[in-house]
Amino acid sequence: MPLDLHVFPTLSDNAGALLHDPATGACAAIDVPDAAQVLDAAQAKGWTISDIFVTHAHADHTQGVAQVKAATGASVCGPADAAGSCPLDRVVGEGDTVRFGGETFEIWHTPGHAPGHLSFVSREAKLALVGDVVFVMGCGRVQPGQMAAMWTSLSRIMALPGDTRLLGGHDYTLSNARFAAAMEPSNAVVAARLSEAQAAKAEGRFWALTTVAEEAKTNPFFQAAETTLAAAVERVGAPAGEVFAALREAKNRF
Structure with missing residues (x-):
């Protein structure tokens, strides 16, 4: 059951x-x-x-x-x-x-x-x-010196x-969706999820549950190997772990 x-x-x-x-x-x-x-x-x-x-x-x-x-x-x-x-x-x-x-x-x-x-x-x-x-369309803040550890943790979860x-553990969905859309303004799937996040916020719906597949399509931290995201943080050609670190720093400033 x-x-x-x-x-x-x-x-x-x-x-x-x-x-x-x-x-x-x-x-x-x-x-x-x-x-x-x-x-x-x-x-x-x-x-x-x-x-x-x-x-x-x-x-x-x-x-x-x-x-x-x-x-x-x-x-x-x-x-x-x-x-x-x-x-x-x-x-x-x-x-x-x-x-x-x-x-x-x-x-x-x-x-x-x-x-x-x-x-x-x-x-x-x-x-x-x-x-x-x-988180939905995001990840937690990273402790100093722990970017590599966080990337390893995320990669393990991504492989499920x-x-x-x-x-x-939190609903930061709207903020995360806005960041994802800023990183990939031409991504229609991300835009659709941003609209969903805006509607959820307006309706008072709490959103902390997602799936690996949904995050693989719309979570920038799950997509650190994507060229468009690497370009957004000026790390084209860099290893995915470095792109992730740059994305996380960009989110900290967003």
């Missing part, structure tokens, strides 16, 4: 997310930006939180973990460097697996945005919980099957 995924806004632009297994009743919160909002969302769905998956140690992803754990008794797993910001029952890292209901999530170390950043990847469920590595859903 497929897993249920409920995504909702928390704080100003964070993604709250609950993953539910109908067969067992297990429910995992993916990070906890705001405890009250996550608990309210679970109550509204009639789900009891049994697990908390922590993608990385930043406060806007961990600050509600202790409160939700205290309220539900949920078991918390996450990277070692998150232990200073939230209670962990299990430290996980590259090569580990986490069972959830009838599915298995591979743990990938995906640094760049945060040193211990993890992605939870289920090939069976065709779902990757990618935190702040990938196209129908794999990617759940990012």
Whole structure:
């Protein structure tokens, strides 16, 4: 039986997310930006939180973990460097697996945005919980000296099957779409997605879920090998990793 995924806004632009297994009743919160909002969302769905998956140690992803754990008794797993910001029952890292209901999530170390950043990847469920590595049409800010690590992390996620859903940690979609359109003003597919992002913003629709295939067509950071994007940052002929770094710096200034 497929897993249920409920995504909702928390704080100003964070993604709250609950993953539910109908067969067992297990429910995992993916990070906890705001405890009250996550608990309210679970109550509204009639789900009891049994697990908390922590993608990385930043406060806007961990600050509600202790409160939700205290309220539900949920078991918390996450990277070692998150232990200073939230209670962990299990430290996980590259090569580990986490069972959830009838599915298995591979743990990938995906640094760049945060040193211990993890992605939870289920090939069976065709779902990757990618935190702040990938957003709709964008990627997370990169820590100083970590551009190469971020490119490696992105490249790994990009290689997943196209129908794999990617759940990012924020909705920055409209800003990301505007940047993508500025980099490729003649790309009709990007323009169409920008229009969709504008409509979503106007209608108050939260947008943090995408697929590998959708990002391959419209995310400039997934397309760093494309000539038009290399030209936009004056890196024609440069390796894709260098083009990515130039694009990320351009986005920082956008």
